[in-house]
Amino acid sequence: MEKITILGAYGTKGSHQETSSFLINETHVIDAGNLLRSLDEDAAHIDTIWLTHSHLDHIVDIAYILDSYFTLRSKPLKLMGLPETLEAIQKHFLNDYVWPDFSKIPLSNADAMTVVYEAVELGKKYQLDETTSIEAMKTVHTVPSCGYIIRKNKTAVLITADTYKNPLLCETLKKYPEITALVLECSFPSSMKDLALESLHLTPSLAEEEISCIHRPIKLYFNHLKPVFIQQIKKEIYSTSLLKDAIILDDGDTIYF
Ligand SMILES: [Zn+2]
Ligand SMILES: [Zn+2]
DSSP states (O other): OOEEEEEEOBSSOBTTBOBOEEEOSSSEEEOOSSSHHHHGGGGGGOOEEEOSOOOHHHHHHHHHHHHHHGGGOSSOEEEEEOHHHHHHHHHHTSSSSSSOOGGGSBOSSSSSBSEEEEEOOBTOEEEOSSSEEEEEEEOOSSSSOEEEEEEETTEEEEEOOSOSOOHHHHHHHHHOTTEEEEEEEOOSOGGGHHHHHHHTOOOHHHHHHHHTTOOSOOEEEEEOBOGGGHHHHHHHHHTSTTTTTOEEOOTTOEEEO
C-alpha cells in the first residue's frame, strides 16, 4: 500500500490546527500551508512545491522556508502551479513589498537563483521519482485552481484541494480506475451552503451530492475543515450514509492508497 503524509489538514490556522500541505516524497510537496513546523530542518530539502492555488493558507510557508533555510539550500526552490497562481505569487507575495523576490536573489551555494517558477500543464503526467508521478486536474474555486492525482506504482490518490462541485471529478475517477483514494475538501457545515457557494467550497451535503456518481469502492478522506466548525462538520459527515465511513484528516495523519 502506498502513502502520503498530511503536513497540514485544515482550511485555516487554529490554536492546534495547521493549513494545507501534503508530503509526496522527500523533495516534493503539494501546497505550503505548513512546512516549517511539520518538517523542521527537512524543509531545506524540499525542492518542488506543487501549488493548487494562490490563497494564503496554501502558500504561506513558502516565505518562511526560503528565509529560514536560504543558506542550507544548494538547489533553487521550484514553484509549480497554474500560470495565474504563479503570477499572483510573483505580483502580490514574493514581490519585494510583502516579502523578498527570491527569484532575483542568487543562492550562496550554487550558481542559480533561489526561486524558479514553472507553469503546470493540466492533464500532463510529471515523473517525480522512479515510482511516483503527479498530474493536475482543474477545479472550481474563486481563483484559478487545480487538484492533483498522485500515482505511486500501480495505485493513485486524487486530492481535490479547495473546490466547489466539479463535473471533472467523476469524469476523472471514471477515466482512471487506479485511483483508490479521494481527498475531498469540506470547509463549512451544511447549513452554510450560501457561504460555500459564494466562496466555492464544499459542505457535507454538497460532498454527498458530489460523490453520489462514484460506483466503485474508494477510500474517502476529508480535509480543509474550518477549525471553528470541526465538531459540527464531523457530526454531519458521520451521520450521512454516503460519507459515514470517511476519514477526517488531522495534521500528521497518513493517507493510504
Ligand atoms: Zn484553502
Ligand atoms: Zn482557497
